[in-house]
Amino acid sequence: MMDQQTVDTIKRLMEWEAARTALPEGFPPLPDMPAGRYTSQEYYDLEQQYIWKKSWLFAAHLDEVPEPGSFMQWDNAGQPLIIVHGMDGVVRAFYNTCRHRGAPVVTVQSGRSPRLMCGYHNWTYKTDGELVGIPESQDFGSNFDKSCRSLIGVRCEMYGKLIFVNLDDNAISLRDWMGPLWDEWAEFGFDRMRLAARQSFDLKCNWKVAMEANMEVYHVPFIHAETVAPLVDHKRNVNTIFPGGHARMIAPPPKNTNREHVRAIDNPPEWQSVETVGELGRTTTQSYTMFPNWVSPLSNFFIPPLIFWPTSLNTTRLELITMALDWGDGPVPDLWTEPDDSIEGGGGRRMNAIIQEDTQFGEAIQKSMESDGFKSVPLSYQEARIYSFHQTCDKMIGLDRVPPHLAVEQVIGQDWVWPNDPRVAQMERQVETA
Template sequence: MDAETTERIKREIAYERGRTAPPEGFPKLPDIPAGRYVDPDFFALEQERIWPRSWLMAGHRDELPGPGSYFRWDAAGVPLFLVRGRDEVIRAYYNTCSHRGGPVVREPSGQEITLRCGYHGWTYDLEGRLIGVPDERDFVDLDKSCRSLRSVRCECWGRFLFVCLDDEAPPLLDFLGSVPDETADFGMDEIRLVERQSHDLACNWKVAVDAFLETYHLENLHPHSVARLIDHRGASMGLLPNGHSRMPTPVHEEHLAARASGANPLDIRSVGEIARITNLAYSVFPNLITPLEPGGFPILLFWPRDVRTTTMEVLWFGGDWGEGEPPEQWPSLIRGFGTVLAEDTQFLPGIQRSMESPAFRGIPLSYQERRIYHQHEQIDRVIGFARVPEALRVEPLLAPYVEAGG
């Protein structure tokens, strides 16, 4: 993070701690319609318009350690797999044989020298080219060069792997805007994957994402954990282009010395001032949340399964520890964050049930919760305002508060 952004965030934190009302002129945000969380037709619109057109995090380079290593990935709603080629390039393909659609890889992950469909044995090299067809003599004028696996765009932010089904979408780094530069001091080109977990939540995916876009809940949900470390009243919330956002929440003064001491053996030594004096959280549209900490951090991914069911993936990352297993402190750190996650998600099923009740009509949002409104504005932009039923639309109000060039 550059010096100008660092100083601006420090000024914003001081302002947030001292203000007695929202900034002059900040609009009253209309209620978010409850139907956006429960209406199956709106959910179908999201499935059609958001997920196939967005850059989605699929994994990390550590999961593909050598040529021929692969993993299946179906989170985008279609069967895909990622594989490292002999040229060390990581590519993504539809897991669909060009003969009769059989899956080319069937195990969740593995390593092969070639890719062979189990149905009829059509075989592809690691770059997706069709190289073997049993009984090829029986196919009239078969041009194998036209029967390669169909590829999907796969690009990297540091060592994080992203996939996009839309050939017309901008490049990943353009889509991410300022996020990679602002987080570069975490050494994203060297960051290591520690653990990957998955949890099912009985709620709409937006109920889950909304829960991580504000700190208004800290005193109630985390009185004995997070609230003791950070001050939610000082949170500086940056609204970024493309629906992304930033939320540095300042650490209470009594904890600053310990964080600055460098005593934590897991600390990524290159992290800058803001990451040491705050919990520096980012959201990447549509479904990625990461609360960055010097000693390592999770990335949370929220995948819709149906209108009222979501899979939450939690991927843990730390600084490069060299050879062997991750440092011994990691299991304790992951358990501690698991406790916080349980606090964060405990009310989500009940919220979903309430939203399906006729008593619940909409969500009134405060200035502290403006990242939620920003997320919903982007949902409507990506779907297309004209496609969103009038009763479910979110009025676009926050454009004047989005950081230019972010």
């Protein structure tokens, strides 16, 4: 949770940002990013190998595997996995691959069972992955060792009720991966939030095109003129770059608003409030990027992440998730989608106005990027979170592995990464000389 000094500093920086007439002193000019980062199969393949197979990725909420024996399939990272709530109470992840002939152990999307049994030859596993049953085992010979044939596990750790996986056995812990987010998010009640909604939509653009629409407020006055713009003062927005590609933005409501506690997504009054959320979470739009694919505003009413999954070079699956405190018999909260009666059979959902605005140009942007007219991407100071994100992409891949024609220059140094912030000293100097 933020201490009062940090809150006060951010509030002062809001006014300093609104008043500045030039780049902060010493902030590096951002070189153009190569076009191929969005259109090159070569770069996409590097991402698949070195980012998606080595990052901590949100997989599930505990509500999806709530009881011992519960399991669910998960393949958003391109590998067939099962998330299992063990009979011993431990949540684990395994490759959904039988150790006999490679058949999937689980073929239904979710379920509950004290054992996991492959339907091909009925090899049977405990919920901790141990192989315990082989039909006609005598035919495998006396030297066959079942203890070496357990399901192959995948790193699996939790933050509150959120389940994360990492395909790299040698990865750092989730806590180390999250860095300062681990403690800063404590106020938002991740350990108490229920899963209310989880919807998926397919987009026809590169995953970074889709995600970056949610990583800056430069576009807010233009794309969101009637929705977000009246609720967010983009001039007073304060961005903070964290280690590891993570970032935070805090944007207050416009000063001329006649409503209190206004945010980009306003709070339904019937929802329970998380009493531990601090001043900024209650009164501003406080949003985070967690590398590589999580973007979410956080408040005293909800945790609603947008998760971006590449499905090919130029297609993306967008997950829209809402988590909230127990809503009892009231309406189930869903911040990002609304009923769509036009879908045959009824019960369908469509993206709400804000998400439609953010995704409406994705396919056209991708086609335009693939033309000969797209050469490079110049970014502004307001878009520095995007540039920092790309720097981290190249670091994850390995600076020596990224071809020079696809690489970004590593110009945002540690002096601009939390806990460092040269803006604070500049702001204080200006106050002293005023």
